[in-house]
Amino acid sequence: MSTPRFLNLPPGVEPRKIETPQGTFAALDALPMSGVVERWTALLVPGLTGSKEDFLAILQTLVQSGRRVVAIDLRGQYETPGPDDPAAYSCAALGADIDLLAQELGDGEPIHLVGHSFGGLVAREAVIDGRTKFASFTLMSSGPAAIVGRRARHARRLMEEIPEKGLEYVWHARFEPEAMTADVPDDILAFLRKRLLANSPVGLASMSEQVLTMRDRIDELRQIEVPTLVLYGEHDDGWPAETQSEMAAALGSDYTVVPGAAHSPAVEAPETTAAALVRFWNEAESRSLDKRSNVM
Template sequence: MSTPRFLTLPPGVTPIRIETPAGWFAALEALPVSGVAERWPALLVPGYTGSKEDFLAVLQSLADAGRRRVIAIDMRGQYETPGPDDPAAYTCAALGADVAAVAGVVGEGEPVHLLGHSFGGLVVRETVLGGATKAASLTLMSSGPGAIVGPREQAARSLLGLVPEVGLERIWENHLEPEAMAQGVPDEIIAFLRKRIFANNLVGMQTMGEQVLTAPDRVDELADADVPKLVLYGEHDDGWPPHLQAEMADRLGAECVVVPGALHSPAVEAPETTAAALTRFWNASEHRFVQS
């Protein structure tokens, strides 16, 4: 579970609702505070049990680099985006199609930079493989080639096993809240985390959890996609092991950026470094498009 460091909206960042043929999605939109905005837009997709607020620390910096708009969304069934009680709506393929629908609206005919964090990376790769989106680039942030492994795999299995047995209330009171308090998370952030997890669609939460534990390796297919790719992760990532993400970057022929000191959420733990790396990669990707 990603933990935002603050919840105050930076200048130029506003909550919006994006209407698409697939339904509406809650989002945060960042627009440049000043200067000329000529760069293509970007769409940021959070991880399992995450939300658009996980990108708050980087939204303003990304937009102020001259990007027309930077959008972070809640996926279907996450936090402020509603979802049905139908497991089929929460497969990686279905969620990837949702992202394609959002990208079509966000881009307004222009290519869009796609970024997926953790489970969101498994989703946006489906968006690219689906071929219905004009992708300016693809960034896999703290994501992996397939099903998650390591400590977060065990945490996800425990969560999925406990939900039907004891319910979210007990899980929050006995596990998630004490962990947040032990990490020194401020009271207002803990209150937000509680509100967010209880707002998730329970069927969606179960199905997304199953997806992150069973996702197949699709790296070879993704390597054939003609789109610039970036693999970015924290030096001490406790999700997919760093060496596994480095190997994935090699297999993809992707650029690889390791964020010093960061764990599983570089946009939260090292926002300046992360925003600078993304801006550089996005600008270079656009330059390649112009040159080709």
């Protein structure tokens, strides 16, 4: 079977395995074409049924700003293995993985952290737990607490059906009909099937439960001194746009609404999304350097 067109990796992007004390994580590692890294690294965390490939469309634009950018698969997700222990897939446990990855990638320097959808809830745990100092934190199409609406119903079906009927049934009953309705090309359809079936069933069911039960942690996040961006599509069908804008106001954070995008702005509006991230990262680094200069 041929490789899906969108999986032809751009120049400078390489598949990689990252070793940590908690195991090996599959990643896409992107570097500037010059080979010279001038700015702090960024770590991108995907959503519930996603993977590192969800960020492919923005990687090349992001590295043009002179930084290394790494997108990962979470534990139990696609090409990263995971155990058959539901406790291993709590947001706290997955957030601890992000701490280890950030420390490995940062090599003593703070890194920028981006979490998409469920990945935002996971990344938030790493920010709040205080084990790692991040250069910035971006919540991309993510919310303050449990997901709602259509995507909540979808997550509940995953939580209930996977243990009883398995991933093959979920593909044919849920994912394939939706993809066919959206006229997804055959090569991408084949990738989506391969990706779903490669997930840990225990992991996907457990993470679905997490996204349905996550409590509001805005007050705790607000106490952390890290530049924060709330970024979402104007037509987001996960957490309502109003909920995300209210979250940004409660955090006193920057926010960006991506025109024309829904729940996956990195896929639906890659150039706009990448430009917003680079602008935010550059500003965060400038503020950090100014603070260092004032201290000196």
